[in-house]
Amino acid sequence: MSAERQLVMIPGPTNVDPSVLRALARPTTSHVSPSFVATFRGALENLKKVMKTSGDVFVIAGSGTLAMEMAVSNVVEPDDKVLVVSNGYFGDRFADVVSRFTDGAEKLSFEWGKAADPHKIKEKLEAGKHKAVIVVHVDTSTGVANDICEIARVVKEQGALFILDTVCSLGGMDIRVDEWGIDICLTGSQKALAVPPGLAILSASKEALDARIKRKAKVPSYYMDFENWLPVMRDPSKYFATPPVNMIYGFAQSLEMILNEGLEKRFARHIAIARAMRSALGEIGLGIVAEENRRADTMTAAYYPSGVEDEAFRGSMARHGIVVAGGLGQLRGKIFRVGHMGNVSPNDLVATIGAIEASLSQLGYSFEVGAGAGAALESLGKSYSAG
Amino acid sequence: MSAERQLVMIPGPTNVDPSVLRALARPTTSHVSPSFVATFRGALENLKKVMKTSGDVFVIAGSGTLAMEMAVSNVVEPDDKVLVVSNGYFGDRFADVVSRFTDGAEKLSFEWGKAADPHKIKEKLEAGKHKAVIVVHVDTSTGVANDICEIARVVKEQGALFILDTVCSLGGMDIRVDEWGIDICLTGSQKALAVPPGLAILSASKEALDARIKRKAKVPSYYMDFENWLPVMRDPSKYFATPPVNMIYGFAQSLEMILNEGLEKRFARHIAIARAMRSALGEIGLGIVAEENRRADTMTAAYYPSGVEDEAFRGSMARHGIVVAGGLGQLRGKIFRVGHMGNVSPNDLVATIGAIEASLSQLGYSFEVGAGAGAALESLGKSYSAG
Numbered sequence: 001m002s003a004e005r006q007l008v009m010i011p012g013p014t015n016v017d018p019s020v021l022r023a024l025a026r027p028t029t030s031h032v033s034p035s036f037v038a039t040f041r042g043a044l045e046n047l048k049k050v051m052k053t054s055g056d057v058f059v060i061a062g063s064g065t066l067a068m069e070m071a072v073s074n075v076v077e078p079d080d081k082v083l084v085v086s087n088g089y090f091g092d093r094f095a096d097v098v099s100r101f102t103d104g105a106e107k108l109s110f111e112w113g114k115a116a117d118p119h120k121i122k123e124k125l126e127a128g129k130h131k132a133v134i135v136v137h138v139d140t141s142t143g144v145a146n147d148i149c150e151i152a153r154v155v156k157e158q159g160a161l162f163i164l165d166t167v168c169s170l171g172g173m174d175i176r177v178d179e180w181g182i183d184i185c186l187t188g189s190q191k192a193l194a195v196p197p198g199l200a201i202l203s204a205s206k207e208a209l210d211a212r213i214k215r216k217a218k219v220p221s222y223y224m225d226f227e228n229w230l231p232v233m234r235d236p237s238k239y240f241a242t243p244p245v246n247m248i249y250g251f252a253q254s255l256e257m258i259l260n261e262g263l264e265k266r267f268a269r270h271i272a273i274a275r276a277m278r279s280a281l282g283e284i285g286l287g288i289v290a291e292e293n294r295r296a297d298t299m300t301a302a303y304y305p306s307g308v309e310d311e312a313f314r315g316s317m318a319r320h321g322i323v324v325a326g327g328l329g330q331l332r333g334k335i336f337r338v339g340h341m342g343n344v345s346p347n348d349l350v351a352t353i354g355a356i357e358a359s360l361s362q363l364g365y366s367f368e369v370g371a372g373a374g375a376a377l378e379s380l381g382k383s384y385s386a387g
Numbered sequence: 388m389s390a391e392r393q394l395v396m397i398p399g400p401t402n403v404d405p406s407v408l409r410a411l412a413r414p415t416t417s418h419v420s421p422s423f424v425a426t427f428r429g430a431l432e433n434l435k436k437v438m439k440t441s442g443d444v445f446v447i448a449g450s451g452t453l454a455m456e457m458a459v460s461n462v463v464e465p466d467d468k469v470l471v472v473s474n475g476y477f478g479d480r481f482a483d484v485v486s487r488f489t490d491g492a493e494k495l496s497f498e499w500g501k502a503a504d505p506h507k508i509k510e511k512l513e514a515g516k517h518k519a520v521i522v523v524h525v526d527t528s529t530g531v532a533n534d535i536c537e538i539a540r541v542v543k544e545q546g547a548l549f550i551l552d553t554v555c556s557l558g559g560m561d562i563r564v565d566e567w568g569i570d571i572c573l574t575g576s577q578k579a580l581a582v583p584p585g586l587a588i589l590s591a592s593k594e595a596l597d598a599r600i601k602r603k604a605k606v607p608s609y610y611m612d613f614e615n616w617l618p619v620m621r622d623p624s625k626y627f628a629t630p631p632v633n634m635i636y637g638f639a640q641s642l643e644m645i646l647n648e649g650l651e652k653r654f655a656r657h658i659a660i661a662r663a664m665r666s667a668l669g670e671i672g673l674g675i676v677a678e679e680n681r682r683a684d685t686m687t688a689a690y691y692p693s694g695v696e697d698e699a700f701r702g703s704m705a706r707h708g709i710v711v712a713g714g715l716g717q718l719r720g721k722i723f724r725v726g727h728m729g730n731v732s733p734n735d736l737v738a739t740i741g742a743i744e745a746s747l748s749q750l751g752y753s754f755e756v757g758a759g760a761g762a763a764l765e766s767l768g769k770s771y772s773a774g
Contacts, residue, residue: 003422004414013632016415024633025412027391028403028583030710035390061450061585065628066610073608097609190629196415198448198585198631220607221460222484223453241452242577244585245400246411247634323417 001321009352010325011140011168011299011339012191016250020195023253024246031242040236040243043252046259050170050193051185053177053203058226058233059251061244062200064167064188069097070202070224071163071184072134075211076101080131083108083124083160085116087146088139089328090165098134101220106130112142112330115294118150125158131211132161132183137175138168138296141328142289143337145173145296152180161208167191170201171258172270172298172341183208189247192270192298194342195254198247270297272383273340273349279379280353280372284360289335298341301327303334305365310336313359320355346380388708396739397712398527398555398686398726399578403637407582410640411633418629427623427630430639433646437557437580438572440564440590445616446638448631449587451554451575456484457589457611458550458571459521462598463488467518470495470511470547472503474533475526476715477552485521488607493517499529499717502681505537512545518598519548519570524562525555525683528715529676530724532560532683539567548595554578557588558645559657559685559728570595576634579657579685581729582641585634657684659770660727660736666766667740667759671747676722685728688714690721692752697723700746707742733767 008015029036040059047057058070076082080102084095087110098105108124110116116135125133133155138145148164155162161183166175170185172192177185183205190197204212204226212219212226219225223241232238258266274297281288281302289301304310310326310333317324327335340349353372361369395402416423427446434444445457463469467489471482474497485492495511497503503522512520520542525532535551542549548570553562557572559579564572569590576586591599591613599606599613606612610628619625645653661684668675668689676688691697697713697720704711714722727736740759748756 003416003420006416006420008415008417010417012629013415013418016633021412021414021633025408027408028395028400028577029390029393030395030397030712031400031584033390033393033710061448061587062453062610063448063628063631066449069608069610100605100607100609188629190415190632196631196633197418197629198634200448218487220487221456222487223449223456241450242399242575242584244450244583244634245577246403246408246583246637247585247631250633323420325417 005321006318007322007348007351009322009338009340009348011337012188013197014191014194014339014342015344016194016196017254017257017343019257020250020253024196024250026246026249028245031245032237032239036245037237039252040248043248043255044233044236046255047201050255050258050263051175051177051203052179055178055206056204056209056230056233058202058204058229059248060200060229061198061247063197064200067186067188067200067202068094068165070200071186072098072101073219073221073224074226075132075161075184075208077215077217078102080104081106081128083121083130083133085121085133085135086110087114087116087142087144088112088136089141090139090167091136094134094136094165113144113289114291115144116146116151118147118154121151122154125154125160130158130160132163134163134165136165138298140168140299141331143296143299143301144290144294145169147294149180152182156181161211168298169296172267173296174267177203189251192341193254195247195251198244199251267297270341272380273344273346274298274300275383276349276376276379277338277340280376283375284357284372285367289331299337299339301335301337304336305360308360308363308365312363316359316362317355320358322352322355350376392708393705394709394735394738396709396725396727396735398724399575400584401578401581401726401729401731403581403583404641404644404730406644407637407640411583411637413633413636415632418632419624419626423632424624426639427635430635430642431620431623433642434588437642437645437650438562438564438590439566442565442593443591443596443617443620445589445591445613445620446635447587447616448585448634450584451587454573454575454587454589455481455552457587458573459485459488460608460611461606461613462519462548462571462595464602464604465489467491468493468515470508470517470520472508472520472522473497474501474503474529474531475499475523476528477526477554478523481521481523481552500531500676501678502531503533503538505534505541508538509541512541512547517545517547519550521550521552523552525685527555527686528718530683530686530688531677531681532556534681536567539569543568548598555685556683559653560683561654564590576638579728580641582634582638585631586638654684657728659767660731660733661687662770663736663763663766664725664727667763670762671744671759672754676718686724686726688722688724691723692747695747695750695752699750703746703749704742707745709739709742737763
């Protein structure tokens with residue numbers, strides 16, 4: 001199968017719609033031309049709708065990792081205490097990022113696959129004065145979805161800034177920035193927003209911007225300083241650094257698609273597909289990494305049955321035209337991860353389940369081939385008839 | 388005229404070739420897929436040819452401003468003395484960037500429009516122990532081309548690291564990273580490399596990497612740390628942060644075009660077009676901002692004749708389908724700037740001169756309309772018959 005016809009079912013980058021690809025390929029215009037400025041302005045307004053915020057947003061050239069760092073570097077000063085909640089690879093990475101900016105990083109770890117416990121977070125916060133709390137909503141390494149609404153309540157109660165990483169959820173799961181009190185919500189373009197990688201995306205509450213303004217130490221970065229970008233993000237006809245024109249065209253087109261689908265319908269599609277995925281894996285007999293009731297709608301990580309090797313499995317999947325991801329960190333070689341977010345369709349899911357079944361069977365795992373696809377179809381049928 | 392048919396003649400972003408736009412629109416693949424990894428690897432190798440280096444290179448999601456900051460943040464420690472040579476807006480901005488990382492930033496300013504004087508740089512270096520010297524090759528605000536070969540000699544003689552900003556030159560003018568001893572050469576994608584904005588591009592010599600390794604203070608950034616990227620840049624099948632897949636496809640295609648044209652032929656094209664531009668402006672009677680013999684081949688900034696207003700002129704140019712830029716900083720309102728780099732052709736130049744003549748005439752400036760185009764054609768004819 002041609003590489004360009006493969007289904008990209010990793011937890012990012014995800015499949016990009018042809019209309020977004022065509023938008024990416026529009027002739028590059030001046031970054032201050034009226035047509036580009038109007039597109040950029042519209043995209044920023046639409047992003048606020050997806051984030052459910054009336055606060056400020058930032059969209060700049062960079063990866064999700066830059067967005068993580070930008071969240072920290074603006075509000076954290078060298079001696080600030082910061083609580084980093086981690087239950088996966090990207091939570092751990094966030095602690096590494098924070099350690100570049102303060103010696104007061106404190107990591108609260110939970111077992112990979114388990115959700116973060118809001119009570120434990122509360123205990124930690126009561127024991128010390130934290131400037132900020134950082135949580136990864138869905139850690140791409142496990143597919144656990146932390147209980148953001150409850151964690152936000154605990155964090156705000158203690159008066160700390162709440163920094164939330166929604167790299168693997170925004171655009172596929174409901175994130176209510178203003179209602180929940182998320183001070184900085186950050187993501188990348190290449191996951192449930194279904195744009196190629198290359199954009200760092202953040203929101204900032206009034207409290208976050210105040211923390212930036214009131215800080216004593218200078219922000220140890222020129223490119224990441226909220227203050228430098230704020231005038232541009234409020235009026236894209238202004239200049240700070242050249243925006244990634246073509247990426248913004250693609251981003252704007254994807255946001256149009258997201259809002260045309262409707263956020264609630266989009267979240268329901270993600271829920272239906274995630275449920276079908278889990279039914280299928282259960283029928284096939286694979287264990288899911290994330291604990292029950294706290295599983296993400298955007299991706300699923302599953303353990304290999306004994307005897308099935310990671311490389312052989314993913315190689316077989318690729319020959320079936322489906323790209324899935326292996327494990328990260330302590331789960332390397334033990335699990336595979338499937339992204340089902342952004343533009344994912346029931347057809348994509350059924351094809352993926354089919355390839356998983358064929359591959360496992362070829363690799364000697366014994367089960368009733370077809371049962372997974374059957375379970376997925378039944379689950380999808382229920383979800384869509386109920387809707 | 389349709390906005391997409393306008394000629395983008397600003398000093399970046401520049402006109403992007405349709406084949407690069409098509410490459411940008413390729414289906415987004417996994418960042419660790421064999422096909423993407425091969426493309427990325429090839430692009431990095433081709434970039435080394437354009438930079439004339441056998442050292443390490445870095446290509447990451449970000450703007451040219453991020454590349455400026457990444458150069459500084461890796462090698463400059465909090466108390467290091469750094470000499471920032473400035474003869475324009477971006478030299479001044481570089482001093483601002485440096486001030487985030489050390490209190491030892493020292494700015495050596497030259498009049499805008501004049502080249503930096505290597506003797507003055509030498510004097511400064513002899514008077515103090517500088518860790519690094521930063522020079523902007525072509526400051527986009529004026530179009531002066533500093534004498535890099537000579538400045539590099541002076542800097543290396545004093546044992547300082549030489550950081551060179553080639554945002555407005557690499558890919559259009561000869562930059563010999565290894566031969567001249569440039570420790571960090573940085574640029575963005577959207578100028579003479581003729582890719583849309585969105586990539587930060589750097590080279591690093593062994594001395595620059597050593598300075599990173601031997602530093603005592605931690606690099607105050609996770610995303611910008613050379614050490615984090617080095618394994619990926621040496622072997623793109625490795626992961627640090629998700630690379631901007633589609634931008635890399637476009638970048639790879641543009642580098643293929645650059646090397647297919649041939650570097651020497653490409654530089655000759657830039658020289659011929661720049662010369663024709665200057666002949667035309669001279670004939671029209673406009674003063675050029677950059678001093679003679681130190682004018683860039685990639686762009687030209689010219690003073691308005693008295694009575695011609697910036698906004699009216701650029702508005703008229705846009706109605707003729709040609710986008711040119713206004714002045715920055717102290718030159719705002721006084722000059723216009725024309726980029727002639729990357730994919731620029733003699734046709735683009737003649738059309739631009741035509742629109743300049745028509746606009747100036749309509750705005751009441753008195754001169755022999757057509758003389759500029761005639762001079763440009765004569766100059767181009769000489770350059771190409773000589774070649």
